[in-house]
Amino acid sequence: MTNIRKRSPTHPGVLLREVVLPAMRVSVAQAAREMGVSRQQLYKILAGDRAVTAEMATRLGKYCGNGPELWLNMQSAFDLWHAHHALSDALESIPTRAAG
DSSP: OOSOOSSOOOOHHHHIIIIIHHHHTOOHHHHHHHHTOOHHHHHHHHTTSSOOOHHHHHHHHHHHTSOHHHHHHHHHHHHHHHHHHHTHHHHHTSOOOOOO
């Protein structure tokens, strides 16, 4: 994996907490109710303690009007960065092989 960022990508929940919900002027309770999820589930995402699943990305994409791909791509970038850093020592011993 080349071009790995030095800083972790932002967890999608942080963007939702810090930018999106305030811009929409809705509370967490209201957003959770309108998306049909529990406040606890949404609070865990906002805290960065829970990943945005495909189901949640679909709900967020509809609610925010920007589609699920944004939310899944953000979560994927966050997860890949953390996996790369957690496995960095093990990855050094894995050879890269190309077909052909």
